[in-house]
Amino acid sequence: MIKDRLTTRERMRRMFAHQDADRVPVVDAPWASTIERWKHEGLPENGDYEAYLGMDRVRLIMADNSPRFPEDVIEETEAYIVHKSRWGAIKKDWKHAASTPQHLDFVVKDRDSWEKAKERMQPDPARIPWDMLRTHYKGWREAGDWISAGFWFGFEVTYSHMIGVPFFIAMAEDPEWVKDIVTTMLDLSIALYDMVWEAGYTFDQVNWWNDMGYKGTSFMSPKMYRELFKPADRKAAEWAHRHGCVVHYHSCGNVSQLVPDLIDAGVDMLNPLEVKAGMDPLALKATYGKSLAFHGGLNAMCYEPPEAMWAEMQRVIPVMMSDGGYVAATDHSIPDSVSLKQYQRFVELAKEIGRY
Numbered sequence: 001m002i003k004d005r006l007t008t009r010e011r012m013r014r015m016f017a018h019q020d021a022d023r024v025p026v027v028d029a030p031w032a033s034t035i036e037r038w039k040h041e042g043l044p045e046n047g048d049y050e051a052y053l054g055m056d057r058v059r060l061i062m063a064d065n066s067p068r069f070p071e072d073v074i075e076e077t078e079a080y081i082v083h084k085s086r087w088g089a090i091k092k093d094w095k096h097a098a099s100t101p102q103h104l105d106f107v108v109k110d111r112d113s114w115e116k117a118k119e120r121m122q123p124d125p126a127r128i129p130w131d132m133l134r135t136h137y138k139g140w141r142e143a144g145d146w147i148s149a150g151f152w153f154g155f156e157v158t159y160s161h162m163i164g165v166p167f168f169i170a171m172a173e174d175p176e177w178v179k180d181i182v183t184t185m186l187d188l189s190i191a192l193y194d195m196v197w198e199a200g201y202t203f204d205q206v207n208w209w210n211d212m213g214y215k216g217t218s219f220m221s222p223k224m225y226r227e228l229f230k231p232a233d234r235k236a237a238e239w240a241h242r243h244g245c246v247v248h249y250h251s252c253g254n255v256s257q258l259v260p261d262l263i264d265a266g267v268d269m270l271n272p273l274e275v276k277a278g279m280d281p282l283a284l285k286a287t288y289g290k291s292l293a294f295h296g297g298l299n300a301m302c303y304e305p306p307e308a309m310w311a312e313m314q315r316v317i318p319v320m321m322s323d324g325g326y327v328a329a330t331d332h333s334i335p336d337s338v339s340l341k342q343y344q345r346f347v348e349l350a351k352e353i354g355r356y
Contacts, residue, residue: 007144008056009204016205016246016268016293018324024317024354025056025146025327026347027295030334031098041340053347056327057145059136061203063192064127065152065185067120067162069107087161088117098336106164111177117162118184123191133201148248149193151208151236153185155219155229156251160211171220175228182232190239197243205248205268206240213253215277225258230265237266248295252332254278263291272296274331282319285326293325300330303338310349317353328354 005022006014014021030038035047043052050057066086074090075082082092088107108117140147158181159167170178193206210233212218212225220228237247249267251258254277262270273279273296281297297316302308313328320326328350334343 008058008146009144011056012058012146012204012327015324015327018290018293020324020356023351023356024321026329026350026354027056027058027327028329028334030338030343031336033096033098033336034334034338036096037336038340038343043340053344054351055347057140057143059140059145059147060150060207061133061147061193061196061201062129062150062152063189063196065121065188065192067108067117068127069117069120085161087157089161089164098333103160103164106162108163109166111174114163114177114181118180121184121188123188123195125195127192128196130199133196133199137201146205147203148205148207149196149203149245151186151189151193151206153182153189153232153236154208154210155182156209156211157185158182168219171224171228178228179231182229186232186236190236193239202243203245205246206236206243207248207250208236209250211250211252212258213251213255213274213277216254217278218253218255218258222257222261225261230261233262233265233267241266252277256280256284259284259288259292263288267292269293269295269325269327271327272329272331275299276301276331279331281316285320285322289323289325293327294320295327296329296331298328298330300332300335303330303335303342306342306345309346313346313349313353317350321354321356326354 008025011021011025015025030049038049039045043049067088068086069088071086072084073081074084080092080094084090089103090105091101091103093101108114240247246268247266248269248271249262250271252272252274256279270292273281273284273294275297276299281294284294297320299312302312317328
């Protein structure tokens, strides 16, 4: 077997630049319940699946730009925990199942409650994980890891983590409030990462999560995206590019109709290309492959039977890796139906097929 000759950082740089490398990077994420299963199948107790499987490493710096509401556990059983988050969401998280949380209530419900939350969202060095950076940053750089700054703003964080359904109504009836929320979140993120950067902890990319799609289409029209969210995306991308960073944009669901605007806003790589929602990785590559890189697009529905995934990888990876611009991954989190041995084969095959 040919040995890797590049570090993850070198490999990722070449993908963003649409250049060939030694192979495509392999960067993927399992559900917590998948990690739980894998530990029973031989994964070390520390849960470091990337080291165990020989995957590429993306290190994430997360500064806290929330209102920092007091966190509290309301109810806990063997199966689930109901708790209040620092964003003011009261939610039910399942402990042993691959699932998104069930949101039960929110502190922020309207303009008045938002103004109280907004007062709490002030720049503060205590929002930055300095101890983690002091302990690990030098080792990350020495190992050639890829380092990402996780911004947190926009459509998804607001409806899913802080306001819920009233946010959808506000998008139609009170767009100025929506823009104020999104801008406040982004400006706080920028202020915090200015502190990180100025302290000498530089990074390679800026990423943010903004699930704007569901099955078949997006939650909003391109016109609404342009009015409410694109200005903030552009501002974040411009900040990243001024700092020599690339932009990695995560949006689950079908966001095909928004892709031209995402490119125009400054997005460099799109993830996860959710096939089961209607995204077509090969069509995206053919249409936008000169100006956009891609991460994901391997349909999680193909994991059963395993042979279906191996065939899908043979079909998708050679096309997506052409002229660089591709990171191999599932089109969503790795489900807990996938064994450790099966996923080990996924990584091995991604590296074999993805050789340049």
